Amino acid sequence: MKKKLVLIGNGMAGVNCIEQILKLAPNRYDITIFGSEPHPNYNRIMLSSVLAGDADINDIVINSWDWYRENNIIIHAGHTVSNIDTKRKIVSTESGIQVPYDDVIIATGSLPFMLPLPGADKKGVIAFRDIKDCETMFETAKKYKKAVVIGGGLLGLEAARGLLNLNMEVSVVHSNKILMNRQMDETGGIMLQKELQQQGMKFLLGKNTEKILGKERVTGLRFSDGSEESADLVVMAIGIKPNMAMAKKSGIEVNRGILVNDFMETNIPNVYSVGECVEHRGISYGLVAPLYEQAAVLAKKLAGLETEGYHGSVVSTKLKVSGVDVFSAGQFLDNVDTRAVRVQDEFGGVYKKVVIRGGKVVGAVLFGDISDGARLFAMIRSGEDVTGKEKEILLGSGGSAPSNADLIASMSDDEIVCGCNGVSKGAVVTAINEKGCTSVNDIKACTKASASCGGCKPLIADVLTYVLGADGVKTVKEGICGCTTLSRDEVVEGIREMKLTTSKEVMNVMGWNNPEGCSKCRPALNYYLGMVWPEDHEDERESRFVNERNHANIQKDGTYSVVPRIYGGVTTPQDLKKIADVAVKYEVPLVKITGGQRIDLLGVKKEDLPSMWTDLDMPSGYAYGKTLRTVKTCVGSTFCRFGTQDSMAMGIEMEKRFERLSTPAKFKMAVSGCPRNCAEATIKDLGVVAIDGGWEIHVGGNGGTKVRVTDLLVKVKTEEEVLEWTGAYMQYYRETGKYNERTAEWLERVGLDTIKAALEKKEDRLALVERIELALSLTQDPWKEIVETDKLRTTFENLPIPTMN
Numbered sequence: 001m002k003k004k005l006v007l008i009g010n011g012m013a014g015v016n017c018i019e020q021i022l023k024l025a026p027n028r029y030d031i032t033i034f035g036s037e038p039h040p041n042y043n044r045i046m047l048s049s050v051l052a053g054d055a056d057i058n059d060i061v062i063n064s065w066d067w068y069r070e071n072n073i074i075i076h077a078g079h080t081v082s083n084i085d086t087k088r089k090i091v092s093t094e095s096g097i098q099v100p101y102d103d104v105i106i107a108t109g110s111l112p113f114m115l116p117l118p119g120a121d122k123k124g125v126i127a128f129r130d131i132k133d134c135e136t137m138f139e140t141a142k143k144y145k146k147a148v149v150i151g152g153g154l155l156g157l158e159a160a161r162g163l164l165n166l167n168m169e170v171s172v173v174h175s176n177k178i179l180m181n182r183q184m185d186e187t188g189g190i191m192l193q194k195e196l197q198q199q200g201m202k203f204l205l206g207k208n209t210e211k212i213l214g215k216e217r218v219t220g221l222r223f224s225d226g227s228e229e230s231a232d233l234v235v236m237a238i239g240i241k242p243n244m245a246m247a248k249k250s251g252i253e254v255n256r257g258i259l260v261n262d263f264m265e266t267n268i269p270n271v272y273s274v275g276e277c278v279e280h281r282g283i284s285y286g287l288v289a290p291l292y293e294q295a296a297v298l299a300k301k302l303a304g305l306e307t308e309g310y311h312g313s314v315v316s317t318k319l320k321v322s323g324v325d326v327f328s329a330g331q332f333l334d335n336v337d338t339r340a341v342r343v344q345d346e347f348g349g350v351y352k353k354v355v356i357r358g359g360k361v362v363g364a365v366l367f368g369d370i371s372d373g374a375r376l377f378a379m380i381r382s383g384e385d386v387t388g389k390e391k392e393i394l395l396g397s398g399g400s401a402p403s404n405a406d407l408i409a410s411m412s413d414d415e416i417v418c419g420c421n422g423v424s425k426g427a428v429v430t431a432i433n434e435k436g437c438t439s440v441n442d443i444k445a446c447t448k449a450s451a452s453c454g455g456c457k458p459l460i461a462d463v464l465t466y467v468l469g470a471d472g473v474k475t476v477k478e479g480i481c482g483c484t485t486l487s488r489d490e491v492v493e494g495i496r497e498m499k500l501t502t503s504k505e506v507m508n509v510m511g512w513n514n515p516e517g518c519s520k521c522r523p524a525l526n527y528y529l530g531m532v533w534p535e536d537h538e539d540e541r542e543s544r545f546v547n548e549r550n551h552a553n554i555q556k557d558g559t560y561s562v563v564p565r566i567y568g569g570v571t572t573p574q575d576l577k578k579i580a581d582v583a584v585k586y587e588v589p590l591v592k593i594t595g596g597q598r599i600d601l602l603g604v605k606k607e608d609l610p611s612m613w614t615d616l617d618m619p620s621g622y623a624y625g626k627t628l629r630t631v632k633t634c635v636g637s638t639f640c641r642f643g644t645q646d647s648m649a650m651g652i653e654m655e656k657r658f659e660r661l662s663t664p665a666k667f668k669m670a671v672s673g674c675p676r677n678c679a680e681a682t683i684k685d686l687g688v689v690a691i692d693g694g695w696e697i698h699v700g701g702n703g704g705t706k707v708r709v710t711d712l713l714v715k716v717k718t719e720e721e722v723l724e725w726t727g728a729y730m731q732y733y734r735e736t737g738k739y740n741e742r743t744a745e746w747l748e749r750v751g752l753d754t755i756k757a758a759l760e761k762k763e764d765r766l767a768l769v770e771r772i773e774l775a776l777s778l779t780q781d782p783w784k785e786i787v788e789t790d791k792l793r794t795t796f797e798n799l800p801i802p803t804m805n
């Protein structure tokens with residue numbers, strides 16, 4: 001007869017242990033799992049990606065409900081265990097369920113540490129630990145604008161990035177002077193701070209919070225130095241504490257965590273524990289990799305197999321904030337008995353430090369370029385002697401530094417190469433040899449390695465090269481999302497070659513591993529299909545983001561903003577009067593002149609949108625879309641004494657010619673009447689600057705988070721040439737850009753020379769212009785379409801307002 005195994009805690013460590021038991025001894029146990037959260041087992045690590053908008057809640061499920069059914073596991077989700085009767089061997093929940101056991105695993109994880117401050121119980125004060133917290137942040141961001149994160153560690157910074165992506169203003173309060181002080185040294189911390197400030201985060205360092213202000217809901221914080229900061233939302237991310245109250249109450253020995261020996265046994269027979277709730281040799285871990293190592297040991301023990309036991313882990317971390325690469329491992333701070341090799345390039349934004357003690361690498365910090373991370377981490381773990389080769393570890397070998405191949409060769413098959421997903425070197429080698437994997441993406445699809453933080457990609461690439469040799473490895477390429485390993489170019493080529501016209505077809509024919517697609521690939525496919533088949537592809541409105549679906553910009557409080565088109569920023573008294581009348585009639589709370597020289601009516605109720613557009617009777621300004629936004633112009637030669645050309649007429653012509661067209665990402669233009677450049681044309685996707693006897697066309701600029709000044713594409717003489725080059729350039733971007741890739745990134749990826757070469761010959765330009773004109777001829781003003789078509793109007797009015805985007 002099978003023994004009864006109960007797992008308390010349906011989280012990452014506990015369920016990983018069950019997965020391994022099922023592999024090692026599938027018939028040994030009848031398994032019951034209890035979990036407080038009402039969800040199947042999910043990847044908590046990926047909550048940061050969900051908050052940042054890079055993944056959907058559905059994308060992060062590790063084991064679906066089907067998995068429990070298929071493995072005959074009884075799952076009690078949403079039920080919290082309140083007691084283990086270790087004498088009668090019965091587990092009981094708060095809701096009254098009782099289940100007997102032969103063996104029980106406690107994997108209750110951690111609780112976020114909440115500062116016990118006056119006011120900490122106010123509405124709007126939360127942690128960042130689970131799906132519920134994520135949902136609270138999504139909801140809050142719709143109604144409120146100011147978030148304060150307490151704690152500038154990994155969790156706090158990932159929360160802050162996510163909240164910025166939700167359009168909140170974000171301040172990070174940190175008690176230390178150095179960000180991520182538990183993972184970074186001073187130099188790295190300062191570089192990190194500069195980078196994040198550029199992304200829009202504000203920092204209050206060396207501050208201790210004394211009080212949370214507000215009546216029912218938080219309105220701000222007061223610090224010990226008497227200063228205050230306003231806040232509509234406070235997220236505490238100041239560390240975690242093992243969740244052990246239930247174990248303690250049940251008579252299990254605890255200290256800072258549940259005490260276990262090297263075999264994950266507690267002081268009570270048949271009661272085991274793994275995960276963040278555990279204290280092993282004085283350490284409680286807060287990262288997945290060591291927890292999976294614990295889970296592997298316990299799985300072997302419960303499966304009745306030999307195990308050497310768990311002896312503790314060295315840990316490495318990677319910050320998951322896009323645009324910032326930070327890696328830290330082992331003992332990264334200097335000490336009396338350590339020496340370090342450092343490389344710092346403040347202009348390139350790169351810092352690398354390797355700490356050495358007694359001839360061995362014991363720690364590393366990397367900022368800006370973390371490609372050495374996996375190699376250094378392997379060196380720390382292997383403990384090999386690097387005496388005499390210290391400098392070469394970072395500065396290039398000249399022959400004697402340990403090569404990547406040597407390092408891979410020295411790793412045992414059991415060694416974990418992907419900490420987040422608990423994948424060993426042996427599993428990767430098997431995937432290469434037996435399943436024919438030849439790229440990092442293949443390995444990801446086969447084993448899940450590299451699917452979470454991505455920090456292990458270089459190491460997996462090294463294993464591939466070690467097994468297959470450099471020639472056997474497919475160049476590492478990114479799939480467009482987690483549903484496929486195919487790159488943008490392969491998807492577009494497939495659409496063309498196989499004449500695929502709907503997203504469903506693409507997903508079926510091209511072997512998507514998630515038949516519904518995800519929030520990343522659905523809008524991308526809709527764009528690629530429309531770009532390749534402008535005449536045959538029917539726009540899949542449900543795949544578009546909420547702003548594009550509703551043809552208006554959703555605001556924090558769930559209302560919308562309406563921006564009519566004002567060509568070249570030039571308007572008339574009649575249009576101004578019409579806009580004013582509409583603003584009065586619909587009681588628009590705010591009327592704002594935008595940076596793109598138009599008028600934004602903010603705070604509009606969704607149900608008022610169709611009648612407002614009817615009354616306005618002006619084209620949509622597409623202030624929401626991935627399309628041409630505005631063409632900003634200066635007054636030019638018509639009025640300005642410096643002007644050499646008519647920039648207003650040129651801008652109006654360009655806006656009329658190219659409006660409404662879908663582009664991979666938003667596209668902004670400007671036209672200046674002379675090189676004084678009052679229209680700021682050199683930070684636009686395409687900027688035109690008048691010069692004596694002609695025009696300069698500048699491309700690839702950006703004025704957003706990462707400012708990029710344009711490159712000069714070409715000088716031309718006539719207005720017709722400006723329009724021809726602009727059309728050809730836009731179409732080339734449409735045909736080769738990745739969905740969501742602004743021209744600044746695209747230009748750097750494909751290279752200015754490639755773009756120039758593609759547009760250089762007149763016949764190539766004209767072919768591109770012909771294709772863009774076909775696409776343009778099929779566009780319609782979305783509001784005209786909606787207000788004039790009853791069916792569409794009803795559809796619009798019934799569109800739900802989604803919770804995320």
Ligand SMILES: Cc1cc2nc3c(=O)[nH]c(=O)nc-3n(C[C@H](O)[C@H](O)[C@H](O)COP(=O)(O)OP(=O)(O)OC[C@H]3O[C@@H](n4cnc5c(N)ncnc54)[C@H](O)[C@@H]3O)c2cc1C
Pocket residue numbers: 008009010011012013014034035036037044045046047048079080081082107108109110128129130155158243246274275276277285286287288289291318320420453
């Ligand atoms: C936003 C975020 C990002 C992170 N990013 C990373 C990262 O990039 N890399 C990394 O290595 N780590 C990361 N971590 C940490 C990582 O998620 C944790 O180390 C890991 O989830 C811990 O696993 P666990 O099984 O011990 O606990 P959990 O995953 O928390 O699982 C414990 C489960 O037990 C349940 N439970 C508790 N008490 C009871 C009870 N009495 N009865 C029933 N159920 C109970 C809880 O509700 C919970 O679902 C991140 C954490 C967060 C919050």
Ligand SMILES: NC(=O)c1ccc[n+]([C@@H]2O[C@H](COP(=O)([O-])OP(=O)(O)OC[C@H]3O[C@@H](n4cnc5c(N)ncnc54)[C@H](O)[C@@H]3O)[C@@H](O)[C@H]2O)c1
Pocket residue numbers: 115150151152153154155156158173174175176179180181182207208209237238239240285286287317318319320453
């Ligand atoms: N990318 C990743 O690996 C990742 C991401 C998120 C979370 N996590 C894990 O989740 C857990 C929680 O993360 P965390 O960032 O909360 O923990 P942490 O301990 O790494 O960082 C907390 C930070 O808060 C600061 N702090 C402490 N008290 C404070 C106070 N009163 N006011 C302001 N600042 C204060 C500390 O100086 C510290 O740097 C950790 O185990 C972490 O490793 C990992």
Ligand code: SF4
Pocket residue numbers: 634635636637640641642643644647672673674675676677678679
């Ligand atoms: S860019 Fe030149 S033409 Fe245009 S407003 Fe400025 S000075 Fe006048």
Ligand code: FES
Pocket residue numbers: 417418419420421449450451452453454455456457
């Ligand atoms: S180590 Fe994070 S995905 Fe592999």
